[in-house]
Amino acid sequence: MRLRDLLSQTSQPSTSNPREFLYAKDLQCPREWVAALEALLPVPLRHLGSLDLFRTLPKEVAPEVLMAYVGTRKSFSGFHRCFSGTVALNLLVESEGTGSGSICFGTDRHSQVQYDAYMEELGKSPHTDWANISIAQLKSAKFPIYVTSQEPGDLVVFPSTTAHQVWNTSSMVTKVVWNLMHYSSLASFFDYVQPVYQRQCHADTGRVPLIPLYALTRGSHNAEDESLLLDVFRQLIDDEDLGTEPTVPIKHIDPQGAVVECNFCGLTIWNRHLHCEECGDFDLCLTCFVSGRSCKHVADYAWAELLSRESCSKILQETRKPPRSTLPPRPKSSQQKTLGALAVAAVDARKQSVERLCHLCRDSHSTWKGLACSQCSAFFCFRGLHRHFDVDLIPLLRKTEPWICPKCSQFCNCRCCHFPQPYNSQDKPARPRIKPVDPRGRVMGFLDNVFDQKRGKRASAVAHSASPQSGQKRPRLLVDDDKVDPTPRGAYATFVNLGASETRAPETSKTRVPDIIQSQHPADPSSSRGLGPIGQLRISDLVEKHRPGEAGHDRSPVPSLTPEDGTFRRSREAASVPPVSDDVSIVELEEKLQKLGQHANGLLELSLVESHAALLEKIAQLQRQIDKRRKAEALFDNLDRDFPDLASIAREEARRRGL
Numbered sequence: 294m295r296l297r298d299l300l301s302q303t304s305q306p307s308t309s310n311p312r313e314f315l316y317a318k319d320l321q322c323p324r325e326w327v328a329a330l331e332a333l334l335p336v337p338l339r340h341l342g343s344l345d346l347f348r349t350l351p352k353e354v355a356p357e358v359l360m361a362y363v364g365t366r367k368s369f370s371g372f373h374r375c376f377s378g379t380v381a382l383n384l385l386v387e388s389e390g391t392g393s394g395s396i397c398f399g400t401d402r403h404s405q406v407q408y409d410a411y412m413e414e415l416g417k418s419p420h421t422d423w424a425n426i427s428i429a430q431l432k433s434a435k436f437p438i439y440v441t442s443q444e445p446g447d448l449v450v451f452p453s454t455t456a457h458q459v460w461n462t463s464s465m466v467t468k469v470v471w472n473l474m475h476y477s478s479l480a481s482f483f484d485y486v487q488p489v490y491q492r493q494c495h496a497d498t499g500r501v502p503l504i505p506l507y508a509l510t511r512g513s514h515n516a517e518d519e520s521l522l523l524d525v526f527r528q529l530i531d532d533e534d535l536g537t538e539p540t541v542p543i544k545h546i547d548p549q550g551a552v553v554e555c556n557f558c559g560l561t562i563w564n565r566h567l568h569c570e571e572c573g574d575f576d577l578c579l580t581c582f583v584s585g586r587s588c589k590h591v592a593d594y595a596w597a598e599l600l601s602r603e604s605c606s607k608i609l610q611e612t613r614k615p616p617r618s619t620l621p622p623r624p625k626s627s628q629q630k631t632l633g634a635l636a637v638a639a640v641d642a643r644k645q646s647v648e649r650l651c652h653l654c655r656d657s658h659s660t661w662k663g664l665a666c667s668q669c670s671a672f673f674c675f676r677g678l679h680r681h682f683d684v685d686l687i688p689l690l691r692k693t694e695p696w697i698c699p700k701c702s703q704f705c706n707c708r709c710c711h712f713p714q715p716y717n718s719q720d721k722p723a724r725p726r727i728k729p730v731d732p733r734g735r736v737m738g739f740l741d742n743v744f745d746q747k748r749g750k751r752a753s754a755v756a757h758s759a760s761p762q763s764g765q766k767r768p769r770l771l772v773d774d775d776k777v778d779p780t781p782r783g784a785y786a787t788f789v790n791l792g793a794s795e796t797r798a799p800e801t802s803k804t805r806v807p808d809i810i811q812s813q814h815p816a817d818p819s820s821s822r823g824l825g826p827i828g829q830l831r832i833s834d835l836v837e838k839h840r841p842g843e844a845g846h847d848r849s850p851v852p853s854l855t856p857e858d859g860t861f862r863r864s865r866e867a868a869s870v871p872p873v874s875d876d877v878s879i880v881e882l883e884e885k886l887q888k889l890g891q892h893a894n895g896l897l898e899l900s901l902v903e904s905h906a907a908l909l910e911k912i913a914q915l916q917r918q919i920d921k922r923r924k925a926e927a928l929f930d931n932l933d934r935d936f937p938d939l940a941s942i943a944r945e946e947a948r949r950r951g952l
Contacts, residue, residue, distance in 0.1 A: 316368035371423035377499030393442035404436035496559030653677035667695035675739035
């Protein structure tokens, strides 16, 4: 069909009659139609035929994909990919009038990347969203689009992982639509479709991870198809290898015919996974666990499996019989770590309470939420690496070679580094927020919901008022970032830079100021103090500098930073909060929080709802108080290291304000 013929059919003015857009989809196909299709179609094209791997799944597990469609003129199915990378078959049964009943648009498998970029420009997900794309929009596509008219009796086949769109042009059309899970669709699903489904928490309705197991134990296949199934199944087994399996306890679970799903992303779990011991029925796939997702019990996960290692090896040995097997055993790759090994490391890391300061966001994080450089030991949180440098987490963690941070590679683009060619990150426009399939999944992953956010007025106002010498860089002394020593403080640990402490002279002695610093600030000796590590927060950025001759010994804070006026004005509610005694440690506050939680559970068991709600409010207030204390302690530790004369002043003000 030529484009001008298509334009002539779709250029009629639209009407307000809603009956012209009615489209009944996913109707149950009549039994008479099913029998007629089995008698008419060849076996490979039938639903659950010889090319359909859905036939190997148990009846109670296999998805129902044979549907009837009835639509009127101008009804449509927008551009989309079929679920789980399946092959779509569209048979037009009946159409009123003469001529074609539908117009079908489709892409090819070689244009997947271009189609993905095209849908992203439209603000749609290329895997999970539907978009009705007009002819004018299709003209701008930089990939081939195939168009065909469909008449009664025409069967249109859309290959695996390709996209298609259907417009109904007849006053009434009736169709039968079904999907096939072809052998070639398996590799496309695991390599191309499943990662997107897991990232967007889109449930896999096809139960594809179960197909290699059931296909090898139930179905009969030719040598080529069996080799493909063996290769896919072996990859699934190898990627679950824990590396230290004898030392990791794994609990065997009998699902009794039920399907185990990841409670966060909705993926069908075929074997090994992480099980929450506190929730009892909350499971995570290995990818979600490594990505930082979980319920509220972050450190209470144990290993579980549905199929023992011996059973998997037995399936491989029984299936790989000469002369049918043509695929030699695939050696394990030494270039990357397995997903099981990453999950083992994540389980151990979540049990640690050590925190570190991120070089990018300048906030303290648990060490399992980031990565330390192998050269300078600087800490980078995973979320910051994705936001600033477009780092994909799983491929990064799979690498076996030591990781070198962007700062040592001299392309860091944070606000503290000033390299000549910083990395230019890709745009991350706002998208529909990722939500777990189970509401108990409260802890989002490191890469979830990372969108670009413009800097607000508050940040710009502070940056303008806090720097009296805008445009001039402050001189900094070199600091040895390699010497980092963890110093435990209560229930967590901070990291002291030994390179900075060794270069700092005692307060009783007079230090010689370098000539370059004296020439730039001859009247302000306080600016000659050695700064901490590159990128540390400077107290001079928050307090306005006064010359000795202008203000004498009276140092008043910047007007925009006072509690009564300016950007950082405190609310009345915050001012009314009673200050916490300095004698109460964070550990004691956490013990109090735990006791309040136990009391809240007791009130809930007695159905004292109002008292339970009031106690939950107190728990939330105490939790916010603990978080604020942690951030304050981290900041004061940095002040003690870099500006000891100002640390006591800041601590005193924090006590007055109840921080």
